[in-house]
Amino acid sequence: MKSSIFSFIITILAWELATAEDKNEKENTNQANNSSRYEAVVRIENSSLNPDYRSPWNTGRDSGGNGTGWLVGENKFLTNAHVVSNSRIIYIKKVGDAKPYRAKIVHIAHDCDLAMLELEDPSAFEGVSPFDIGKLPQLDTTVKVIGYPIGGERISITSGVVSRIDFLSYSHTSVDLHLTIQIDAAINPGNSGGPVIQNGKVVGVAFQGYSGNVAQNTGYMIPTPVIRRFLKDVEDGNYDHYVDLSMSDFPLINPAQRKALGLANDGIGIMVAAAEEDGSAGGILKTGDVLLAIDGRPVKSNGLINYEGEDVNMNEIVERKFAGDVIKLKIWRQNKSIDTKVTLKRFLPYLIAAKKYDEKPRYIMFSGLVFQPLDRNLMAAHGMKNLQVRYHFDSYVSADIYKDRPEVIVLTSILPDSINSYFSNFKHSIVDEVNGVKVKTLKDVHDALAKDNGDYIIISLLGNGRPIVIERAKVESAQKRIQEKYNVIKDYYLGD
Template structure:
């Protein structure tokens, strides 16, 4: 993801809106007494976060990367525990925090980070400087048309900024940090500017959200979003055991059943209950349970309405919200209809890993293999963005990785991303930006397979077959082995490969 002057994510206008979880309380007139009393000092635990960042280099993955920096906001939630956005501290090499009453910067470090819900916990390396600060208290989900206050350090300023706004929508929508995850979010018309990210949004003296993204001025005016308390509390609950286990997912899509004739044909009894399963991921939580065409009737005894909503904790929310609040290994009950017969199943929830590859990833070194000047890398969004690949086959694999279930046969597609010119690989440059299918008869399903295939030196030639290429790429093994040290020195490559931490 491209760097910004401050670590603030702009929600893209092209993001589709999911079926909303929009409570319908009686509208309350906005009033100043519904927000916090600014004389209460509620912002004492709000800190400015300065971050030095090292962006990974996916074009030359053996390099350290591109240094940069940014700023954001965080706030104290417990003893030496500050909550902020994941995007504020992603790829950080140094973190400094300071309060408005103390200009001295204090080093801090990441304790837990959750990119899928854009939240992170950091702590000061010396907690003594913050012992007298009072942690905030959390509230609940604010009602529509009530006033909230966003507190932070927008545009990298040195002093606290306070802006007021009104809650205008409560919705299930995309989080732009990874570009693939969607969770509950609250829309407000308070100014959410670069640098506000990670700051508290408060009402009645309690935190009701974390500011995290907004629309650009070309799309909408005065529209910002905050991460609500249910998402925050789920993150904090997840990390209680010392590690973050990520969100779980049913990994199935659905369609509304709003046509009366269709409902009758499916054997539904009326009442506006039931959504049809449109697709099921084989590696997902319900991969061996549900089938396309099944009708989901309820989740944990909560009836699923024909528009995909359920009444949960007194409010109408997207049915995924029930799963959202569960954890890896939790079991839920799903009632469904197949062939006119009602059935029930217990579903053990888990993370759907293939989905992660389609989103932006952070805090990790790019993996690669260099051999005879040929650079092999696993396909993911970071790679696509860095190389700006236009090859139709590579784009097809990336765009249809889930929809065509390509991950089943090839869980980690490998791309020949570049060819470092040398006499041993003359005339091979046009092969760059191609999916690697086989190397000496070994089917390439992951980057590890490339290492295995190249390590086998029984054959005098290295034959590489690329997806959608009519002829193989062939190198003479004796020449590649003699050229390898020369290429490594010429291009200043310290290691021929990095396959990830053990």
């Protein structure tokens, strides 16, 4: 009897042991399957060098961070531009593999915050299938965000709902607006560049979100139309950037105003407030025109166009085009309907307001006076409050300042020396002329200062009746003295 009970107990223990082993084996299999499923998702580690706009002759400030990327093609990894901006060294890490693999940037698009990377040795990803790209997800559908956010070292998966599809600003440059999808899944530092998945396909790239008390559970992803456009753009080996109409507009909703313009009160048409002369629509659209249709699609009086069953910002139609593409416009002018065409191109002057990356600051240091071209990075670094400078920055495009001054050159700082005594009040002034030469670019300053045409160098500043006067005979010794004292290795950099 005792022998039978003992045998029964042994049988139960053996069964439980076998069950536990089977359970562990299944768990290990599931973990292996999950690792296999997400092995096309990678951790990206970037060592960067951020430019120093206050002392532009310095190499810059070391920094670093990590983000996420994903395999989009053979040895082609997609991530956010801000994950790899100002990069010195980039490493990619594979799921379940601690070894870092050296990577390089193939294409980077700061205007839509996307970048493509390649591995120097892609052998570690042989046999790994890239993700397929899906369609634009619908509202109130579920998506998964995959990445390497703060809080741990392993891959993280969160889920959420598509809560809004809109045309919004991309924070990377702060001036570019594109189609954007809002989701309520958690998007934290480190998630950037990671794939957003629906039905096994990528439907977006996680890239920005609110933090702190601003909003809760509000993250954003770059949708597939923007991803596909980037991939199409770089097919020829170059990234050609976005194009736009370079026009401003305002809604045409008031019935009385529509009647005065001879328009039917049908909710179609938006008024042109201004069209930049050097932009795509310059010389074609005029202030007061009413834009009725783009490529045969009616423009509603609030600026929306029905595209693929959704009402989208009319600029969404334009931004899917490329440089050199032609679009058809129908406009209303002086009680007549006019059909015209516009060849799309990039409008560069607006970049003065954009955050810039992967560029070394340009400057001239002469007798302790530091001259630099005005842009957003410079404004932020020097905390400029000079009203003249702020006006030129804020109104650079709207007041057509760019036509007269392709670059606004500012005296940003003064390295104290006997040759520039009592010049401190001139700091943060705009340079107008050097020895009678009108200054339109930084090179103009360099060329004018290099000319030996008198005993004195006279620098006229905009809005300041008293010029800066420097005795030329003292410049050479002062320049050497200042460079040694302040460790200025090179006294100018005009760009590559």
